[in-house]
Amino acid sequence: MEDTKKIRVLIAKPGLDGHDRGAKVIARALRDSGMEVIYTGLRQTPEQIVETAIQEDVNVIGLSILSGAHNFLLPKVIQLLKEKNAEDILVISGGVIPEEDILGLKEAGIAEVFTPGTPTSEIIDFIKTHVK
């Protein structure tokens, strides 16, 4: 199997809340679909996430959020990516995010928000169609 391009995804969990079960499920599903998943664990700051994304040269950042601070954390990641001229990286998010916030997050530059219960196949399809 001579591979050429491979989709690389950073799965990170910003915010202070304590578990990452959901993030791990996604990470495994993405791996099983042939992607390389860089998994960084809990309590990442937006700065750490963006720096990691750059060094790992990922195509996608997947942010798992439960803490309710999404309206601050997610736009912050987008802003930092812009500052580093890395806005070509696709940012998606999953977790408990109220319906009424989703539009605002998309306007801020989050490519898609996946609410709990979204089948992982949908997330995989989204990534595969949106990564150039």
Place this chain on the structure above:
Amino acid sequence: MDTIEAVLNGNKRSIAKLITLIEEKSHDAKEILKKIYTHTGKARIIGITGAPGSGKSSLVDKLAKILRSKNKKIGIIAVDPTSPFTGGAILGDRIRMQDLALDEGVFIRSMGTRGALGGLSKACYDAAKVLDASGMDYILIETVGVGQSEIDIAKLADIVLLVMVPGMGDDVQAIKAGIMEIGDIFVINKSDKDGADRLVTEIETALGLCFEKKELKPPVIKTIATEGYGIEELVETIDVLWEYLTKKDYLKIKRTNRIRQEIIGLLTESVLNNIMTTYSEKIEFLVEKAVKRQIDPYSAAEIIIKEKSL
């Protein structure tokens, strides 16, 4: 070509992009590697290998921190296995290195083994060159110690740390599998657990047998990576060994062998590719004949070699 300049200046984005090109086997990457080669050879390449869960990533994290306190620049390559079935991988070594993410003097890259069937990929060798050329003082390469990758890391690194853990039967296994020869330094991590001293003794005994009268027996160091215990000593040991390796020309011999292997590897690959593309039909024809026992494999190969040299 400003990529080259940016990489030589240590620009992280450019380093990262170049490593991606290398992993994608792009032609551009090869051309850039040719040009940066003269800038390589300065970094000390340290391999860290051992069983999954033995604490390699935690050790790398602590080693990097001590080296940073000495103002050294650190490149880290963390290799995890690619699934041979899906081609995917979960690269999770960064979980133990979170504090390093924002350190100016540290660059971390996670790599899957991709096509390398359990060993280290060519991309890993080339990524090390990129980090070397970018001005890193140390390059720490973490690989899971299973099978071929252990052998490979011994070829790529100047110094190999073999990480073992008490109570995992590591001792007996290592001695049996003949991997004692790979370690330049033996790290007994998780020495907060029972049996650390016994493991040290067993390894020292085994090393005594392997090395008999040779000048330098590999040192055995006890660590507790999670607490930072023993890491200072480990760094000192690496430095002392480095002095020894350079003074005695051992390093030069190691590196000469590595470069020879690399050139032979490239030659093998290109000659083989050439044969496979030019003679693919002929080879298939001979395979069929050999299946029917009308020709033997030795003669089949000789036929191709003869045709090639005509």
